[in-house]
Amino acid sequence: MTENASAPRALRNPFGELTTRTRWLLTAFMAMLAVLVVSALVVSAWADRVLLDEDRFSARIASTLTQDEMNAYLTREVTDQVLARAPELIGVRPAIEAVLSEALRTRTAIVGARAALRGAHRAVRSGLAEESIAIDLDAVFTLAGALMQRGAPDIAERFEAGLDTTRIDASAVGLRTGLFAFLDHLTALEWPLAAVGVLLLGGTVAVAPTRRSGLLAMATALAAAGLAGLVGQRLAELWFVDQLPAREDARIAVTLAWRSMLREYQGWNAGLLAIGLAGIVGVAASGRLPDRDTVRDFLAGSVWGRTLAGVGLGVTGLAIARWPLDAVRVIVVAGGVVAAGGGVVIVLRNALAGLRGVRPADYWQRLRGSRLLAGVGLVTVALIAGLVGVWFARSFRAEPTPVEPAPITVCNGSELLCDRPLDEVTFPGTHNSMSAASERGWYFPAQRYGIAQQLRDGVRALLIDTYYGIPSPQGVLTVIDPEIRRPQLVAEHGEEVVAAAERIASQLSAEGEQEVYLCHSFCELGATPMGAALVDIRDYLDANPGEFLVVIVQDQTSPEDTIREFEVADLAQRAYAHPPGEPWPTLGELLDDGKQLLVLAEHDAGGADWYQPAFDVLQETALTATQADFACTPGRGDAANPLFLLNHWLPRRPALPSDALEVNAADVLLERARRCAADRGHVPNIVAVDFYDAGDLFTSVDALNGLPGEDEAPTATASPASPSN
Incomplete structure (x- = not known):
């Protein structure tokens, strides 16, 4: 062989x-x-x-x-x-x-x-x-x-x-x-x-x-599978949450439920990604990667390469267009991973290049003079330089060019209202606007939804009450001034109720300092920080420059503290100060001038020209209406005042949605508004109700404003005649 x-x-x-x-x-x-x-x-x-x-x-x-x-x-x-x-x-x-x-x-x-x-x-x-x-x-x-x-x-x-x-x-x-x-x-x-x-x-x-x-x-495939799983999970989550109702708590809860089931899936994909990246780094460190010409020839010179590039670009573009913020995060993270991996590859390749053919006993001696330390230093310097560059870019980025605001052509939802003086416009309003069943902790609410939702639904006049309160683990404690506020509370609620509130407050431990809250008589029965409510108003006005609101404050707080809350919320400069005796501007003129608020104080105004006494400009109906008698009896304010507030709710407590459904019906609400308009010689400027979502508040206000498609209402007059009793 x-x-x-x-x-x-x-x-x-x-x-x-x-x-x-x-x-x-x-x-x-x-x-x-x-x-x-x-x-x-x-x-x-x-x-x-x-x-x-x-x-x-x-x-x-x-x-x-x-x-x-x-x-x-x-x-x-x-x-x-x-x-x-x-x-x-x-x-x-x-x-x-x-x-x-x-x-x-x-x-x-x-x-x-x-x-x-x-x-x-x-x-x-x-x-x-x-x-x-x-x-x-x-x-x-x-x-x-x-x-x-x-x-x-x-x-x-x-x-x-x-x-x-x-x-x-x-x-x-x-x-x-x-x-x-x-x-x-x-x-x-x-x-x-x-x-x-x-x-x-x-x-x-x-x-x-x-x-x-x-x-x-093989390593790239494993890493891509892991990354695809993680990205796919996130995209599916975003798509799925988009199908849910707009309520944020529903989205959070459903997302929480899915994530509780996806722990293993997420962990396995993260493991694949880590194994794949480790393999890529290891292979890259052991020799030369495919050169640029090889990759370019594959992507541009073959059907598969062009298909892969096209699909990748298409999917990436759609993802960026649909979820821009998440896409930016993914790109930033991917860039960070590439940078970190590149740094590790450089370090390892330098180490391997310097140690080839060297005995283990001589490793340290060779390392002291090899390119390893130089590579580590280079990566460190690059990271520091990158961080400094990001800091400079954030610190010295150019200010955006101011954009001239578009002219206001629609005021409070209608072009017809832009040319009307303020005292000839009717605003749908809510009584005890802050007292809402949807807000946590409110007993005996007067509304179903909070102020933010009210504004989205079309409410344009808010009747709010301000009080001092101190937060406690059990809620907010009302601060009762023994000389001023206590007599008012006794007159409204009786000695027994006020004494009970004082006993409750004495048994609870307050934490923190006195703050301004929106409450109804007693903050223990419901309280909203005034600042938070004003931020909701500001956010709405920011998004809707063609809307004008009236805010009437039943103030149990000082003008200085109330004004400070408006200033902190960036609303003070939007409030209109009406010169006494002057004609009222039109809604369009107010909005073009950047004024979106009229703020009136029931008790103690002053401190700012825009924080005006309510009953110097406002007349109202009495708060004594019963279900059998929605009369137009005068309340506070002189009959010659240019603005007219129609208080249209039953004064009993707690307020009931069933009552509101009846009294807010057009045949009751609109009929009373027209009767009072004839009685006063002035169409109501504010129609305030409980549970605004029950009944026909908005259609009745449209009719009073004489908007197309609604019944015509009496024409408002700026100088009302004396009412008849």
């Missing part, structure tokens, strides 16, 4: 006869397929272990009940359901919310929620529920009713009477029978996907022109 015959035969690479270009194309194609397969494998594994497992699914969702965001959302949802069935309970909404919030955090609620979620999971997965699932909250209601029975049995009885329906629609979490069916099919392919993924990753190494380029392609 000859020597050549006895020598082992060398293995031949079956791809060796292919051209380098072809092998590059095959490597890229297999790497892209590997990204898709590995991504699908991660989704399949996550769905099999979390989403499709009813025990894990129910445990994850139920565990979020103890988190503040989910608790607040469910508390509000359940309370809304109760109040829809028993609207007379709206005055004690904070008590209902407090009890439900406590009940939802208990083990009873969590166990009940898990059982309900397991049943719902089975129903959706089996196709019994075609569109959505619902979570039964019978256990929560039972517990809440028991808690109420301890301290408020009368409320508990009405609470339980309002529970004809005890289910909450949970379709918002996005679970659909179709989704489960798709994931069932995908999980059945989990092991085949794993096998194909391994073959594709191995194939990138085998097909590549060199082993280094193959390892680099």
Whole structure:
């Protein structure tokens, strides 16, 4: 036997006869397929272990009940359901919310929620529920009713009477029978996907022109799969949240629920990304990367390369256009990763270049004079220089060029109102505007929604009350001045009520300093920081330069403190100061001059020319109306005053939406406004109501303004005649 015959035969690479270009194309194609397969494998594994497992699914969702965001959302949802069935309970909404919030955090609620979620999971997965699932909250209601029975049995009885329906629609979490069916099919392919993924990753190494380029392609595929999973999760989350109602608490709660289920998915993708990046850095540090010409030839000189570049640019462009802020964050993070990886590669390559052929015992001696320390220094200097450059760019960026504001052509929603003097315009208004059922902690509210929502809905006159309060763990404590405020409170509420409020305050521990709040008589029954309310007003006016508001302050605070709140909120310069005896400007003139507010104080004005005494310019109807007698009896203010406030609510407390639905109806409200206009010789300038969303406030005001499509109203006059009694 000859020597050549006895020598082992060398293995031949079956791809060796292919051209380098072809092998590059095959490597890229297999790497892209590997990204898709590995991504699908991660989704399949996550769905099999979390989403499709009813025990894990129910445990994850139920565990979020103890988190503040989910608790607040469910508390509000359940309370809304109760109040829809028993609207007379709206005055004690904070008590209902407090009890439900406590009940939802208990083990009873969590166990009940898990059982309900397991049943719902089975129903959706089996196709019994075609569109959505619902979570039964019978256990929560039972517990809440028991808690109420301890301290408020009368409320508990009405609470339980309002529970004809005890289910909450949970379709918002996005679970659909179709989704489960798709994931069932995908999980059945989990092991085949794993096998194909391994073959594709191995194939990138085998097909590549060199082993280094193959390892680099495999590492890049793993990193791309991890990154695609993380980015895809974020994009899906953004898209899904966009489909939800505009309520912020709903979006936060649903996002919280999904993230509780996506922990493993996120962790696995982050692991793939880390492994891939480590592989890329390792390969890059061990030798020369593909040169620029090779990459350019691949991207520009082949169908696959051009397709890859086009798809990448298209997806990137769509993502930037749809989610610009998130896209900027991704680009910045990617730039940081590339910079950090480049720095590590430079350091490692310098180290390897300086240590080739050196014995381990001589490493340190060689390192002292090698390029390693120079590389570390270079990276450090580059990072410092970059940070300094960013600081300079932020510090000395050019100021934006001022843009000339567009002329105001629509005033308070109508072109016709721009040419009308202020005293000939009717504004829809709310009584006790700050007292809202939607705001946390308000007992006996006069409105369903807070000031921000009122403005969005069309309210243009706000009647607010200011008081001094001190924050405490239990709420806000009213500061009662024994010489001035106490006699006023006694006259309005009686000695017994005031004494009870003083006893409550003495038993609570105040924390912090005295601040200005919007309250109704007693801040213990509801309080909103005045500054926060004014910021809501400012934000609305910023976004709507063609809107003008009237704010009437029933002030129990000093002019100096009230004015300071307006100044801090950047509203003082927008407030109009009316010269006594002068004709009123038109809405268009006011808005063109940057004036969007008329601020009137009921008790103690002064301190600023725009903070004006209300009843020097305002006349009103008396606050003695009954359901049987909505008369036009004069209240405060001289009959010759140029502005007319129609107080249109029943003075009993608590205010009830059912009453508002009746008295705000057009046949009551509009009829009274016209009757009082004829009686006073002046159309009302402000129509203030409770529960503005019930009845026909806005259509009645449109009719009083004589806007097209509405019944004509009496023409307003700037100099009203003396009223008849």
